[in-house]
Amino acid sequence: MKTETLPNTPTNVTQSPDLPAAMKGADLLVRSLEREGVEVIFAYPGGASMEIHQSLVRAGNIRTILPRFEQGCGFMAHGYARTTGKASVCMATSGPGATNLVTCIADAQMDSVPLIAITGQVKQEFIGKSAFQETDVFGMTLPIVKHSYLVLDINDVPRIVKEAFHIATTGRPGPVVIDIAKDVQQEILKGDALKKAWEAEMDIPGYNPNPRANDEELIAILDECAKADRPVIYAGGGIITGNAHKELLEFAEITGFPVTTTLMGLGGFPENHPQSLRWFGMHGCVAGNWAVCESSLLLTFGARFDDRITGAIAKFAPDATVVHIDIDKSEHHKNKVVQYPVHSDIKYALKRLTELARERGFKAPSIDPWKEKVYGWHTEHPFQYDQDCPHIQPQRAIQTLFEETKGEAIITTGVGQHQMWAAQFYQFHQPRSYVSSLGLGTMGFGLPAALGCKVAHPERQVIDIDGDGSFMMNVQELATAVMEKIPVKVMLLNNQHLGMVVQWEDILYEGIRGQTVLGHPENIGSPDNLDALYPDWGKICDGFGVKSRRVWKQEDLREAVREMLDHDGPFLLDVVVPYTEHVMPFIPAGASARDILIKTPSK
Amino acid sequence: MRHTISVLVENKFGVLARVAGMFSGRGFNIDTLNVGPTHSEGYSRITATVKGDTQQLDQCIKQLHKLVDVLEVEDLDQGQFVARELVLVKVEVNKESRPEVVQICEIFRANIVDVAHEALIIEMTGNQNKIAAFLEMVKPFGIQRMARTGTTALPRTHKIEL
Numbered sequence: 001m002k003t004e005t006l007p008n009t010p011t012n013v014t015q016s017p018d019l020p021a022a023m024k025g026a027d028l029l030v031r032s033l034e035r036e037g038v039e040v041i042f043a044y045p046g047g048a049s050m051e052i053h054q055s056l057v058r059a060g061n062i063r064t065i066l067p068r069f070e071q072g073c074g075f076m077a078h079g080y081a082r083t084t085g086k087a088s089v090c091m092a093t094s095g096p097g098a099t100n101l102v103t104c105i106a107d108a109q110m111d112s113v114p115l116i117a118i119t120g121q122v123k124q125e126f127i128g129k130s131a132f133q134e135t136d137v138f139g140m141t142l143p144i145v146k147h148s149y150l151v152l153d154i155n156d157v158p159r160i161v162k163e164a165f166h167i168a169t170t171g172r173p174g175p176v177v178i179d180i181a182k183d184v185q186q187e188i189l190k191g192d193a194l195k196k197a198w199e200a201e202m203d204i205p206g207y208n209p210n211p212r213a214n215d216e217e218l219i220a221i222l223d224e225c226a227k228a229d230r231p232v233i234y235a236g237g238g239i240i241t242g243n244a245h246k247e248l249l250e251f252a253e254i255t256g257f258p259v260t261t262t263l264m265g266l267g268g269f270p271e272n273h274p275q276s277l278r279w280f281g282m283h284g285c286v287a288g289n290w291a292v293c294e295s296s297l298l299l300t301f302g303a304r305f306d307d308r309i310t311g312a313i314a315k316f317a318p319d320a321t322v323v324h325i326d327i328d329k330s331e332h333h334k335n336k337v338v339q340y341p342v343h344s345d346i347k348y349a350l351k352r353l354t355e356l357a358r359e360r361g362f363k364a365p366s367i368d369p370w371k372e373k374v375y376g377w378h379t380e381h382p383f384q385y386d387q388d389c390p391h392i393q394p395q396r397a398i399q400t401l402f403e404e405t406k407g408e409a410i411i412t413t414g415v416g417q418h419q420m421w422a423a424q425f426y427q428f429h430q431p432r433s434y435v436s437s438l439g440l441g442t443m444g445f446g447l448p449a450a451l452g453c454k455v456a457h458p459e460r461q462v463i464d465i466d467g468d469g470s471f472m473m474n475v476q477e478l479a480t481a482v483m484e485k486i487p488v489k490v491m492l493l494n495n496q497h498l499g500m501v502v503q504w505e506d507i508l509y510e511g512i513r514g515q516t517v518l519g520h521p522e523n524i525g526s527p528d529n530l531d532a533l534y535p536d537w538g539k540i541c542d543g544f545g546v547k548s549r550r551v552w553k554q555e556d557l558r559e560a561v562r563e564m565l566d567h568d569g570p571f572l573l574d575v576v577v578p579y580t581e582h583v584m585p586f587i588p589a590g591a592s593a594r595d596i597l598i599k600t601p602s603k
Numbered sequence: 604m605r606h607t608i609s610v611l612v613e614n615k616f617g618v619l620a621r622v623a624g625m626f627s628g629r630g631f632n633i634d635t636l637n638v639g640p641t642h643s644e645g646y647s648r649i650t651a652t653v654k655g656d657t658q659q660l661d662q663c664i665k666q667l668h669k670l671v672d673v674l675e676v677e678d679l680d681q682g683q684f685v686a687r688e689l690v691l692v693k694v695e696v697n698k699e700s701r702p703e704v705v706q707i708c709e710i711f712r713a714n715i716v717d718v719a720h721e722a723l724i725i726e727m728t729g730n731q732n733k734i735a736a737f738l739e740m741v742k743p744f745g746i747q748r749m750a751r752t753g754t755t756a757l758p759r760t761h762k763i764e765l
Contacts, residue, residue, distance in 0.1 A: 138617060142624050147671040150616055167671060206613060206674040330665035333658070 023194055025154045026055040026185040029118075032161035034061055038089055040080060040455055041065070042073035046093025047133060048120030051185040065455065065484050068476035070097050072448040074104025075474070077115055079452025083410060083432045085243060087114040087168045088452065094120050095133030098179070099140070103442055106144040108175035110439025111264065112241050114168040115175040117141075123183040124152055137179045146174030154187045159200040166202060171209030172328045173241055211327060213344035218353050221299070221323050221340060222362055228297035230370045231257045232277075237264025237438075238302015238326060238346045240431045245269065247350035248301065254357055256364045258374050260288035262303055263438050267428035277378055278427075281309045283420040283583050286381035286596060291374040292317050293593035300324045302346040305335035306439070307589075315592035325349045381598060383424040385581070391527040392554050394418060394493040394577045397561075398425040398465060401491055404561050409461040410435060410453045414446040414470020417499035420583045422465040444473025450488040451480055461565060463489045468518055468537075469498045478544040481570040489564050490572040492537060495579035496525045503582045527552045527576045537574040552576040605634070606660055607686060607756050610649040610667060611675040614640065618672045622649055625670065629663050631655045635688070635753030646674070650755045679756055683763060686756035689728045691716075692738065695745035696723055704744055711737045722747055 023031070029052060033041070040063045045053045056064045067073040070092040081088035092101050098119040108115035121127065122134045138150045147167045149160045157180075164176040189197060225231065239248050239261070245268050252259050252275055259269045260277040263284075271278050280288030292298060298320040303309070310316035313335055322338035324331070325346055332341035342349060356362075385395040398421050401409075407427050412435040413419040419436055428434050435453055437445040450464040464471075471492055481488055496519035505511055518534070519525045525533030530552060541548035547567055551560040551574070564573040582600040587593055612618045619638060626633050634652045641648050653660070660678065667676045679686075696704050701723070708715055708725055711733070717724035727737055731754065738746070 139620065142617070142620060143628055148617070204671055207671045328669070330662060330669055332665075334662055 019195060019198055021194075022188050022190040024051070024055065024185070025157060025180075025187045025189070026051040027058065028154065028157045028189065028194075028197070029161065029180065029185070030055040030059050030062065032158045033089065034059065035158075036087070036161065036165045038062055041089045041091055042067060042076040042080075042452065043089075043091035044070045044073055044093070044097060046097045046120065048094035048122055048182045049091060049097070049118075050093075050120075051182065052091065052118070052120065063455075065451075066480065067448065068479045069474065070100035071103055071444065072474055072477045072480065074101045074115070074117065075107075075442075075445050075448035076452035076455070076480075078104065078108065078113055078445070079412060079435055079449035079454075080456045081108075081113050081115055081452075082111075082435050082449070083453045084456045085114075085241070085432070087116050087165050089116045089118060091118040092120070093133065094122050094137070095135050097133075098135055098137040102141060102144070103440070105141055105175045105177065107437050107440040107442050107445070109144045109146065111437065112173045112237060113175065114173040116164055116168055116178065117175060118178045118180065120185070121150070121179045121181045124181050125183070127181065137177065141177050144175070145177050148177035149179065151178060151180040151184055154184050154189050155193065155197040155200075157184070158198050159202065163202045163204055167204070167207065171207075172238075210345055211329070211343045213325065213342045213349045213352065215352070215356065217340070217342050218349065218356055219360070221342070222353065222357055222360065224297055224321060224323065224340070225255055225257075225299075226362060226365055228257075228365055229367060230294060230296040231255070231299065231365075231367065232291045232295040232297070233257050233259040233299045233301065234262070234280075234292060234303055235259060235265045235268050235301045236262045236303025237268075239265050239268035242302055242327065242346040244302070244347035244350050245431045247347055247354065249273075251350045251354050251357075254354060254362065254364065256367070256371075257299070258291055258371065260285070260291060262306070262309055263423055263434070263436065265303065266423060266434040267431040270429040271427040272429055277374060279423060282311070282587050282589075283424070283585065285378070285383065286585050286598060287374055287378035289585075289587065289593035289596055290377055295320045298322045300326075300338070301350065302326060304331045307335070310335065311587050312590050312592055315594075381585070389578070390554070391578050392552065392557050392575055393581050394421050394495070394575070395425050395581070396554070397491060397493060397557060397575045397577065398422055400558050400561050401463065401465070402426040404558065404565060405461055405463070409433070409463050410450075410457060412436065412446045412449040412453060412462070412464045414464075414466045414473070415441045415443045415500075416467045416470060417503065417581070417583050418465055418467040418470075418493045421493075426465075443470040446470060447474050447477045447488070447490060448480075450490070451477060451484075451486050454486050454488045461489070463491055465491045465493065467499060468492060468494045468496065475540065478541065478546050478570065478572075482545045485569075487567075487569050487571075489567075489570070491561075491564070492572060492574050493577050494533065494537070494574050495577050496533065497579040499579060499581075500583070502579060506582065507586075507588075525576075527578060530576065533576065537572060541572050546570045546572055548572040548574060550574040550576065604657060605652060605654050605680075607679040607684065607754060608651045608653065608664070608667075609675075609677045609679055609756060609758075610651070610673060611641070612647050612649060613672045613674065614645050614647045615672050618647075619649065621670050621672065622651075622667065625663060625666050626651065626653060629659060629666070631659070631663060635751070637753040637755045639755070648755075650753070652754050677758065679758055682758055684756050684758045686730050686754050687728055688731060688734055688754050689726065689752045690734050690738070690749065691724060691726055691751075692741065692749045693722050693724050693747040694741050695721065695747055697721070700744055704741060707737070707740050711740075713737065
């Protein structure tokens with residue numbers, strides 16, 4: 001059977017007629033990265049990694065982008081990897097450089113991102129001696145990697161790089177750490193030994209990344225589909241990482257079943273498709289949540305029954321027969337015990353389901369009463385907000401951005417209310433367009449991720465929709481945007497609060513503020529109190545050399561958004577919004593979708 | 604419930620830490636852990652005994668399978684298997700008690716591997732029940748030190764009908 005070439009799979013790995021007579025370890029590393037097709041590295045240098053930077057300069061084939069903080073380079077690599085599906089490389093020095101990457105690695109593990117994190121390590125003679133800038137990166141990252149290497153032998157360098165890219169990108173993708181000692185970077189390998197090291201094949205016999213469903217399993221699913229009266233397709237991030245959106249569309253159309261995605265799966269099914277119930281979960285669409293809750297057949301494709309999706313697991317789709325197709329066997333029965341666990345690559349499974357349906361003359365069941373019900377809910381309860389507010393609500397700002405970009409931009413976000421509103425009021429019709437830290441929920445993700453996305457997709461608009469809390473966490477990357485000439489845009493929804501925590505305080509803690517005010521506690525800035533706004537984002541942007549504009553009146557909003565989009569460099573649009581908005585709907589933790597709160601409870 | 608897990612791994616840097624971390628990260632306390640090379644070069648077998656509920660263990664085994672350096676994972680309690688453990692125990696003796704201890708060793712087919720006036724070191728191999736019974740017998744004499752290998756095990760070739 002013919003399969004598509006996987007991203008980063010080297011086509012001609014062993015041939016290298018022009019291998020020099022001798023090579024330094026660092027040069028060998030860079031050469032190995034080139035062999036994997038790496039075009040960009042996001043890297044912050046230091047004592048234990050500067051050899052590699054020198055090699056990058058010497059080779060000159062890989063664009064090396066300097067962030068202003070190691071976490072910045074990690075999340076830039078996220079943006080690059082999440083929007084291309086290719087492995088992306090970030091690099092830092094030993095000790096603090098490496099620990100600053102840890103959050104990015106954990107984030108990649110949670111959201112299945114093919115991230116290659118290279119860290120310099122102190123010389124072998126200093127390992128274990130509490131040397132300057134020494135940390136046990138290998139040990140420290142064990143629980144948050146797909147795999148990791150400590151490189152202590154120059155002969156292993158080319159093979160390890162080859163294995164790392166293969167492991168990161170195949171199966172369920174994930175982060176791979178390569179910790180490489182400085183003396184290995186400096187050592188010289190010559191002649192036959194060099195040739196042998198360069199041509200070494202991968203040696204990972206325990207790794208079998210391509211499970212495939214068998215036909216009996218799939219036929220059993222089709223039989224369930226044929227007799228379903230309340231079916232729903234629940235599509236997760238696996239659709240996107242598995243490049244299976246076309247296969248999903250085809251399968252959905254031959255069955256006619258309603259489709260709802262997770263946030264990880266956003267864009268995996270076009271949200272303007274008549275069968276779409278957009279996305280569901282804690283702040284998701286009412287119809288999607290109710291449909292899943294009342295379903296009799298739940299077809300779960302590349303998803304993992306996360307607690308933000310299921311709420312109280314016992315009350316999640318209580319009457320449904322559940323099908324769960326996933327490439328990661330350990331996800332089966334982990335959170336939800338299901339009737340049909342299928343261990344398979346999702347692209348293959350969906351393609352084969354459709355083929356089998358055609359071959360066997362599958363007849364879609366008649367589910368008109370069910371459709372009438374769920375699409376009725378969908379019409380009745382769209383994502384909405386109060387139209388009478390005199391100020392610019394964050395939802396309106398995002399809606400306007402959606403209209404002005406025709407839904408074609410790549411959107412990144414920080415974490416919090418704005419992240420949810422971005423998913424609600426921007427609609428995603430293609431995969432790899434909503435880039436967000438969803439599993440780990442890392443604030444500060446938005447700006448560096450946007451830079452990585454823009455580097456990978458210079459032809460597309462890339463906009464970081466951010467909150468003033470999240471944005472501050474990696475604000476230093478404005479310098480990277482300027483110096484590396486990466487024209488990303490930031491739509492900053494400035495409410496002077498940590499909005500999501502404020503919302504929970506309002507609902508659960510009688511509105512008592514526990515360190516959730518970002519401005520002056522005695523004089524909080526707002527659209528009605530512009531002088532008190534803190535900090536002055538315009539001045540910060542001036543300092544970085546980034547063009548910016550503050551907007552607070554509804555009548556100026558559209559034109560301001562236009563100005564941001566039309567500007568040919570980085571741009572920050574400081575949108576002053578009221579902090580009183582709540583993200584609705586909301587399923588309180590531990591509740592069932594039946595208990596979803598549709599409107600803000602009156603205070 | 605007690606489980607004996609057998610894990611065939613590539614003998615690579617950090618593999619024991621990965622496997623042990625997979626148990627501890629899921630709240631399993633490892634009762635015994637045994638690691639040693641196999642007949643094939645480059646491979647080791649890890650045998651761990653753990654206590655935990657079956658569904659959690661099922662999850663743990665799947666997670667072990669995901670580790671790149673792991674080739675096989677087997678919950679031996681799913682079938683029949685042979686399990687052995689070796690214990691070295693230093694028992695306090697004197698002129699009067701020594702013959703009695705030696706006699707217990709004979710009954711259990713244990714070997715005395717070191718003799719001194721005041722103590723014996725005894726080597727004993729068996730399954731956990733046999734070892735427990737033996738230790739119970741020598742305990743009154745005074746156990747000074749003890750070292751155990753932990754269970755090592757292999758599945759039986761043919762199932763024995765009981």
